Amino acid sequence: MPERPRLTPAIADIRRAVRELLPSEGIVLVALSGGPDSLALAAATAFEAPRAGLSAGAVIVDHALQPGSADVAAHAAQQAQQLGLNPVLVKQVEVGTGGGPEAAARAARYAALGEAAAEVGASAVLLGHTLDDQAETVLLGLARGSGAGSVKGMAQVAGLYRRPLLGIRRSQTVQFCLDSDLTPWLDPHNDDERYSRVRVRRTVLPLLESELGPGIAEALARTAAMAREDGEALDHFAEEVLEELAEHAEAGISLPVKALASNPAALRQRIIRSVVLAEFGVSLSRAQTLEVARLVTDWHGQGPLDLPGVKVERQGALLLFTAST
Numbered sequence: 001m002p003e004r005p006r007l008t009p010a011i012a013d014i015r016r017a018v019r020e021l022l023p024s025e026g027i028v029l030v031a032l033s034g035g036p037d038s039l040a041l042a043a044a045t046a047f048e049a050p051r052a053g054l055s056a057g058a059v060i061v062d063h064a065l066q067p068g069s070a071d072v073a074a075h076a077a078q079q080a081q082q083l084g085l086n087p088v089l090v091k092q093v094e095v096g097t098g099g100g101p102e103a104a105a106r107a108a109r110y111a112a113l114g115e116a117a118a119e120v121g122a123s124a125v126l127l128g129h130t131l132d133d134q135a136e137t138v139l140l141g142l143a144r145g146s147g148a149g150s151v152k153g154m155a156q157v158a159g160l161y162r163r164p165l166l167g168i169r170r171s172q173t174v175q176f177c178l179d180s181d182l183t184p185w186l187d188p189h190n191d192d193e194r195y196s197r198v199r200v201r202r203t204v205l206p207l208l209e210s211e212l213g214p215g216i217a218e219a220l221a222r223t224a225a226m227a228r229e230d231g232e233a234l235d236h237f238a239e240e241v242l243e244e245l246a247e248h249a250e251a252g253i254s255l256p257v258k259a260l261a262s263n264p265a266a267l268r269q270r271i272i273r274s275v276v277l278a279e280f281g282v283s284l285s286r287a288q289t290l291e292v293a294r295l296v297t298d299w300h301g302q303g304p305l306d307l308p309g310v311k312v313e314r315q316g317a318l319l320l321f322t323a324s325t
Helices: 008-022 035-053 069-083 100-121 131-146 170-179 195-212 216-244 257-262 265-280 284-295
Strands: 027-031 056-061 086-091 122-126 247-249 252-256 304-305 308-317 319-322
Touching: 008 056, 008 122, 008 170, 027 035, 027 100, 027 265, 035 056, 035 069, 035 170, 056 069, 056 100, 056 284, 069 086, 086 100, 100 122, 131 195, 131 216, 195 216, 216 257, 216 265, 252 265, 252 304, 257 265, 257 284, 257 304, 257 319, 265 284, 265 308, 265 319, 284 304
Parallel strands: 027 056, 027 122, 056 086
Antiparallel strands: 247 252, 252 319, 304 308, 308 319
C-alpha cells in the first residue's frame, strides 16, 4: 500500500462523493481505465470501501483499439493492486461497428463490466463520469434534438451502475492524482477531434464559457438534474394512469380515447410509449408517438398505423394496440 497522502480539498471532496454513493453491502467494482477520473475514483474507493465494511475491486476493459492497449490495461491493473483493490479483473473486448465507433466501444465496455460484476457477485460498479462529462452529454443531446430524455444526461444511480463523481469537476480528479502522487494515463482518443464529444470538450464548452461567462458546465449539469427530476415524476404519473386505463384483451391491449385526450400531451405521449414498450418491446420514436397520438387528438377516420412490431388503430372509443404480423 502506498503512503497515505495528506488530505487536500480535492481528495476530501472526491472521498466524500464516493462515501455518499457506496452501496450498503457486498463487493463494489471500480471501472478503471487508468485516466485521472477513474484513477481518482479507484483511490478514493480503496480508502472508503473498507471503512464502510465493503470489499472493493477493479475491472479494466481493454478495447484493443490502439497499439499498446494491453500494456495500458496491465499498468492500470498494477495501480489498482497497489491501491489495495481486490479482485482486479482485466477484460479484453472486441469492438464492433454498430452505431459508430463511440457507441460500439461503449456497448462492448458495458457488456464487459456487466460480465465482470456477475463473475464476482458485485453489488455495484462505480463509473468515473464527472460533471464535465455530464455537461458534454447534455450539449450532445441538445444537438441531436432528442428531447428531455437526453437533456437529463446520465443518472447518478442506474441499476448496477453508480456515478459518484457527477458533481466533481475534471480538474479536481487531476488535482486528486497530483496530491496522491498517482500518475494517470492520458488517452490519446481524448484529443482526437474526429469524435464529437472531444469537439464539445475542446471547442464548444470553452467557447460558451468565453462568450457567456464561467459556470456553463455547472449550469448544464443543473439542467440535467432538473430535467431528470421532472422526467421521473412524469414517468411515475404516466405509469399510474396507464395501470388505471389499460384493458387487456385477447387481441392486444386498449386505452380509452376520452381519458387519453383529457391528459396533457406530455403524459399522453408517455402513456403511449410505455404501453408499446411494456407490451410489445418496441421503443417508439417521437415521430411515431405523435402519429399514434393523432388517433386520439386529430381523429378524422384514418386507418390503422402499422409500426415496427405493433399495429395501432382506433375502434370507436378505444385505441387498440396489437402485435403486427
